[in-house]
Amino acid sequence: MVLVFILSTTIVQVGRGQLQVTTGHGAEELLQMLLGQGVVVSNVTSVGLIATENPEVWQAGKFFNGIVAGIGIDSGLLLTSGDALLAIGPNNNGGDGIPTLNGGDLDLGAIIGTITEDACILEFDFVPMYDTIAFRYSFASEEYNDFVNGGVNDVFAFFITGPNPSGGTYDKFNIAIIPKTSVPVSINTLNNGNNSAGSPNCRGNGPCEYCQYYVDNCIYGSPIEYDGYTTVLTAMAVVVPCQSYHLKIAIADGGDEVYDSGVFLEAGSFSSPGVALEPVYSTPGGAPFAVEGCTQADLKVTLPFALPATSWVVFDSITGSATNGVDYNLINDSVMFLPNQLTVTIPIIPVYDAQTEGDENIYIYLSNQVGCAGVNLQRTEILLHDFIPVEIGSDTAVCEGTQVTFNVGEVYKSYTWHDGTHGQTWTSSGLPPGGQVSIAVEDSWGCTSSDTLQLTVHERPVVNPIRHD
Template identity: 50%
Template structure:
């Protein structure tokens, strides 16, 4: 792990912008308040209880905000095996954790195969409106990367209730690696390790992001969470019977000892039972869940569980937000259809580059739907639009031979590539000989969007000595 030092530097021809987003954790909430933050479309909950939400004056669970640019989830609740406040980072401790003296959980112990400690549990009954439930989450841990083959803190999402087609879910874990029956865990998702650093192995590593700032391998994201690695955004889901009562238990605990913390971030409003689902799918190269001016777009994908024999229309009640439809992006119609026999369609939203530095903007799509359980419900989906930071190293320049000159590509880019292959922020041209040079640079920003700029540098020869005669 690495605490990033402050850097003071003289700017020449700079292009800069402000980084947004810092994970912030607040604590002191009841189990009811935490559970209610998770609830989205098509779900009603009751009988909420919490165990181990607080121990020895330390809160193991809380609400978090500002995580969009770092963990891919803007806000929600965080459950940990130690201190929820440690989760917010920055990642500046080699071994962050807090033992709070709480017992483990029997079901987690059975799943882990070893003893557990400091269990944090949130559980409740729920009634789904439709035939599927799901929610989104990110798991992170301080036990990455050193202990991928030994100490494995454990978490699970246990569901109980009637299965469609007969039988029952009986504390069935739905926190699984996509397309498998393997639980999401440090043992099942890792890079291996070389000392304290990520190694060269790949065990389902496409689902993992390293946050190890002082290591050579796999260091890919920011520092506003403490954990040495965390997963990409994953989805837990189960097929259910509409209008029936189910039980969900969300649980996390330390395994073997209580030294290092792990945590799971659950997205606000994502615990849902959708009929018609609406999901934003972003094309941003770095995987961030926002569309960047001049670089990427977002498809608002509307899906239904099964194909219809007739055309199905969805009409939005309204489109609002801080962005202006038709100004900050292409104009978006207030309706979309799904053709007969199809399962989905999409609206493409492309942000317009306006050269103005602004905070991340939103478009909020409001819509209503009907269910046999609850009648008409009202929902919304948010799309995020971010500024682009194109490179600008200035205009064509003429200088005298031997004039010192430095070009500055600006801060807040991840990568730099000058015409001579150098990869530093600054470029010092050779002005010792007269002639014309082409100066060009390509930069990659925090979203992995690229931009380039080119100029011509004319180095003029020094004037020759002029003999002056005096009478």
């Protein structure tokens, strides 16, 4: 006997500005929506996508129109402890929820110290290409604000298992934490206070607990049903490239099945991106090079995510036709990032050597950019451009009444002689003040140069006639 299960997709279209949610999607389809770059996934499993009580009720789905609705994430997947469609506004019920009769989860129960019910879980294995993985999310609940610190709270977590680069292993380590802390995100830890448990007025009255990351949504008619939700947060873990990990994304009702919660996961955000290198030039006109003795390049080194501890980015090599410390200022082979610092800028200043060498380049490779294929995956190039100084010759002596023309051999954007005239040449018509001939030039990149010589005019000798007596 062959059993065929057909998964029907429920599409709920709502008014403009409201959240849109679709259900009927399998675990692999949901996960594909979450995936970004730099990760390879396998062994996708799920628990509780469909309600045991009613097979037409799905605890998971896809969502759209989230930016307009105010959630801060435009689209992605939604895991809930009830009916995913209940996330759709308008918010006209102070305590929406539905029991699904799905069981609880021991790992979630260990976090809150009580039984859990209506669990919805998506888990999978993955291999990261780089040394960090992350994804963006927002946690929302109907238990805000009435049941803040009320003792019965829904719970969610992102459990990672695998090698820890700092030593040992992650063993179901929860990476859903409040920024710059080790505190798990939950109704009791991130909120704007409550107005007594079970109060008909759900607006939070303080005191604030990390409320800079909280949005009080207890507004009748708002586009999302949940009475409160977090700002968009980032779950992040430092990992060992090319090693196997396991991630468990889970949410459940805590203690009872009355009010529901959900976690919105941003589409395409589960990724393992590398460090970004970007040269930025100060040369006018957007010219893609730095000019010797005039302009510079700034190498921006940016982490994919700010890390909580001091970290280093190590350059694998610095090569090119330009020599480090000779043709430009000496730059180190590593960059230090302070805790929570995202970008470091390294100035690269070409040295003016008065030589015509042609354009030179710098190649910078990253040692921590070596992916699972074992090759350098990123290289950045910085170009250095010669600046040719103006020269009008050496000091000159001429006889009185003799004209002399001085010529600037190179082509520049502008020329200004000592007497205010302009042009590539200047012809003497007499002795300039102090006998100095000077020229100031500017090239197309805004770089300037000048030169001066001393002009000496000798009187013509007087020849006395020879007298023959």
